[in-house]
Amino acid sequence: MTDQHDSPAHDADAVSDPATVTEPQWRQRLDPIEYAVLREAATERPWTGELLDEHRVGVYRCRACGAELFTSTTKFESGCGWPSFYDPRDTDAVTLVRDDSHGMVRTEVRCAKCGSHLGHVFEDAPQTPTGQRYCMNSVALTFEADSEA
16 A cells, blocks of 8 residues: 555656656656655655654655655654654665755765655764664655555
């Protein structure tokens, strides 16, 4: 089961090789908000994301290409207004990039498979096993509930 905000980008043919998808094709496959966040590194408003209060067992995937990024076991309530995780599914799932925008130095999190912007990671979660807070945009993710849960 996936969330109700599925995108055509999840068709197997459409993302068999995300590196070959052009920006005009991404723009056609993603709605305007998805495109702004995933491809232009915009940020959704805090406390507005549909996955913020998602508490079922399952997997969080990249909305652009469907890659598995996070699991519900690492999701936690950070109080920041965006879904937060303390670790990706595995270290290969995401890439980290220095972000000097907006007069700050942050670490941007991108999908390793398609390069889409997901959010940022911060070293400010001492209550977690890693001390990290992967602060993700809901619109950059889809949720697939575990059918066995």
